Amino acid sequence: MKRIIFAIGMIFLLGTLPSCEKFLDTESPDKESGASFWQTREDVEKFTNNLYAEMADILLDNSFFLAAEFRTGIYRETNFSRSGFNRVYYNYLVTNDLKSLMRETYWNSFFRFNQIPEWGAYFKVIQSCGVLIDAVENLDAGILDETDKKRYMGEAVFVRNFMYFIMVRLFGDVPYYTDPYFSGIIGRSNFVDVLNSCIKEVDEYKDYLPWSYTDPKMRAVRPTRGAMYALMMHMNMWNAGFDDANKEKYYQETARLGKELRETNNGAYRLLTVSEFRQLFRGGSQEGLFEFTQNVNYGEVRGLGYQYFNDNVLRQPQYSQAYVYWLNKYIEKYYPIGEVDKRKELWFDQNIYNENSTAEFLKFKGNTGSGIAFDGNLIVFRYADAILLEAEANAELTGGTGEELAKQLLNMIRNRAEATLYNGLGGTDLKDAIFWERCKELQGEGHAFYDLVRTRRILNSEYCSNPISQSAFLRGAWTWPITETALVNNPYMKLNEYWR
Numbered sequence: 001m002k003r004i005i006f007a008i009g010m011i012f013l014l015g016t017l018p019s020c021e022k023f024l025d026t027e028s029p030d031k032e033s034g035a036s037f038w039q040t041r042e043d044v045e046k047f048t049n050n051l052y053a054e055m056a057d058i059l060l061d062n063s064f065f066l067a068a069e070f071r072t073g074i075y076r077e078t079n080f081s082r083s084g085f086n087r088v089y090y091n092y093l094v095t096n097d098l099k100s101l102m103r104e105t106y107w108n109s110f111f112r113f114n115q116i117p118e119w120g121a122y123f124k125v126i127q128s129c130g131v132l133i134d135a136v137e138n139l140d141a142g143i144l145d146e147t148d149k150k151r152y153m154g155e156a157v158f159v160r161n162f163m164y165f166i167m168v169r170l171f172g173d174v175p176y177y178t179d180p181y182f183s184g185i186i187g188r189s190n191f192v193d194v195l196n197s198c199i200k201e202v203d204e205y206k207d208y209l210p211w212s213y214t215d216p217k218m219r220a221v222r223p224t225r226g227a228m229y230a231l232m233m234h235m236n237m238w239n240a241g242f243d244d245a246n247k248e249k250y251y252q253e254t255a256r257l258g259k260e261l262r263e264t265n266n267g268a269y270r271l272l273t274v275s276e277f278r279q280l281f282r283g284g285s286q287e288g289l290f291e292f293t294q295n296v297n298y299g300e301v302r303g304l305g306y307q308y309f310n311d312n313v314l315r316q317p318q319y320s321q322a323y324v325y326w327l328n329k330y331i332e333k334y335y336p337i338g339e340v341d342k343r344k345e346l347w348f349d350q351n352i353y354n355e356n357s358t359a360e361f362l363k364f365k366g367n368t369g370s371g372i373a374f375d376g377n378l379i380v381f382r383y384a385d386a387i388l389l390e391a392e393a394n395a396e397l398t399g400g401t402g403e404e405l406a407k408q409l410l411n412m413i414r415n416r417a418e419a420t421l422y423n424g425l426g427g428t429d430l431k432d433a434i435f436w437e438r439c440k441e442l443q444g445e446g447h448a449f450y451d452l453v454r455t456r457r458i459l460n461s462e463y464c465s466n467p468i469s470q471s472a473f474l475r476g477a478w479t480w481p482i483t484e485t486a487l488v489n490n491p492y493m494k495l496n497e498y499w500r
Helices: 002-016 018-024 041-061 064-070 079-084 089-094 098-103 120-137 146-171 191-208 225-240 244-264 274-282 308-313 328-334 342-347 383-396 403-416 427-441 448-454 470-474
Strands: 075-077 288-292 324-326 368-370 378-382
Touching (some): 041 064, 041 120, 041 288, 089 098, 146 191, 146 225, 191 225, 225 244, 225 288, 244 383, 274 342, 288 383, 328 427, 378 383, 383 427, 427 448
């Protein structure tokens, strides 16, 4: 017990260390310290719930998800927006002009794009995860049974490594701490090595979590074993795009994990039917693997970042026009003219191919409780996403050995959408088909830009309207700037070269 009290006290003491910059100088008042804490199961649950709240505050209060959609470059500001509202952040994101985006004042007061480079809050959550693991391991006998101890530790491991994954996709190389106390001055570690370490830890703890929860309030909003699998699959596929010498290993591992997820989940997950799409986007369904809970009707609303995607792509009631439209060149790749696909009917209006402010994206409209907010959970990982990652990994295996399975997996998603099945060739044709399938199936869910980056399609105008050059890509044009405060009192710290 003394060790646990010491660990919590260290959170405060570490705020004085020069290596820890801003992110260790304060602590949430909900995290009590002293001998009164860690005495009951409720104490552990309170600490864990606060962990999720802090993570949601970071990722949903700034416009991390919104930026991930608009940096793809397939959206454009409508004449309606330019004439009366001048939402300049669209153009900054489309053209990768993040320096101007950081200096913008009016719209950042709403969307807080300028907070994305402040990585200190991420490390606070990561540190809290380490404290939780350390505390649960050393609880006095009788406070938790062995199953609950493992579950809380598994949840902390998921959150810690999920936060590292998010930071890698935002910043590339990041400082990597392996203890809860963040002792010592360190610089940034190679992000491929960071993710390999994360994959190893998640794999060690994945069986600590159940496939599903009997309590419907916990379904998908508390991580399960399926969320662990999805996270490992995403991390492997990210590394495959940057570690060319070992990409076959990452593809093989993703294919293996996907197969295990499908075949051993004991019926915990399934693809919902077309008629159940509204339930899917309300959250807590059997297709959800990890989500942030939200319910507008109960006043549970998280920031504007994720929610505002809906506001941008729906016609405003008072004007009957939208703020953005999408370029035909790309939407026709999602939904080729003449091909049947139920998603085109359910998620778009009749103006799907019109490049003007009358077009609407209706995917989340049924979830609108009031104003711009979604009346539903904010989905991070879902079963369809994992199936398509498995399909992609199989399509990439050397010698075409996984192509037939890749086609079957791709057609699982198309069959669910009552869409034309894929009967084409393997090779590049199949890989492109899977890429475009991810684009349309996951549109608006925050994956699009990262799929472009990890597959290097961000370099090619066939896949995005403002490609990044090879030299700019290698200098980190796909990342975000890192706050200058990261340099304070740390001689080992370097910022992203492209944004210098």
